[in-house]
Amino acid sequence: MDRKLLGYGALLAFGLAAPFLMYPVLVMKVLCFALFACAFNLLIGYTGLLSFGHACFLGTAGYVAGHSIKVWGFPPELGLITATLAAAGLGWAVGSLAIRRSGIYFAMITLALAQMVYFFFLQTPFTGGEDGLQGVPRGKLLGVIDLTDDYALYYFVLAIFVFAFWLIHRTIHSPFGQILKAIRENEARAISLGYDVAKYKLLAFVLSAGLAGLAGATKTLVFRFATLTDAHWHTSGEVVLMTLVGGMGTVFGPVVGAAIIVTLQNELADKVGSLVTTIMGAIFVLCVLLFRRGIVGEAMALYQRMVGPRP
Secondary structure: OOOHHHHHHHHHHHHHHHHHHOHHHHHHHHHHHHHHHHHHHHHHHOOOOOOOHHHHHHHHHHHHHHHHHHHHOOOHHHHHHHHHHHHHHHHHHHHHHHOOOOHHHHHHHHHHHHHHHHHHHHHEEEEEEHHHHHHOOOOOEEEEOOOOOHHHHHHHHHHHHHHHHHHHHHHOOOOHHHHHHHHHHHHHHHHHHHOHHHHHHHHHHHHHHHHHHHHHHHHHHOOOOEOHHHHEEEEEHHHHHHHHHOOOOOOHHHHHHHHHHHHHHHHHHHHHHHHHHOOOOOHHHEEEEOOOOOOHHHHHHHHHHOOOOOO
16 A cells, blocks of 8 residues: 555656656647546446447547637636536437347447538538637636636646546446446346346446546647547547557556557657657557557556565
């Protein structure tokens, strides 16, 4: 337990110092996608549900946050809450339909519904279509803290990420999380024990969608715009890649995967252009072939082999 606390403390210290060591906006982008990947991992890594349409929650919350702050005049904190609730509501609607099936059928239903949401945003006037929703003001947090300052906004984003990460960690290690793991391992046995599997799946889906929406709303606040890219199926594919590279079913895996993928995309975009997609595909293939458990998963397995089994 002490080692875990030391590890969490070291990561928090690094997070507090990060904007002085790296470009703050890049670190905020990493935190947003890390939260998105953690929300996705809660669904696939701990419940065993593969969603190919999770980007629709990221995009929906981004548009709702941008519109509510820019047009309705909401303060940033209220805009984020509204967007998160909107994503959770959409998650309830999508999840209620998708959980009726399992496996590849579940994945295809989520993809189909997400594409419907994407084309809705493409045609709806308030989103700006292909131009996106631009000029979203950052405003003042609680009417006091000016979020136009990158450093002030960074610590706000860091606080959001820490809270969401704590919530996911608490969920995983709660009785509810143990039931989700039981459903992942053997759904038929969970049903035979008397658990309402459909209800637990839906709750996990709604929680994952809401947290993904929080990531999308925060991203809109950081970059001051929301675009169709956030709701595109490519983004759903990227979060799958982040989770697998970092380590599916691990707490820190999605964070590591998001940091690697976002940093590589940022560094390679100006150097190789459209070849970034090819490089990401090659990384995915190498990860599947050589690191089946992801970077964090393989590191944990190596550590267990070095220290030996627990007495």
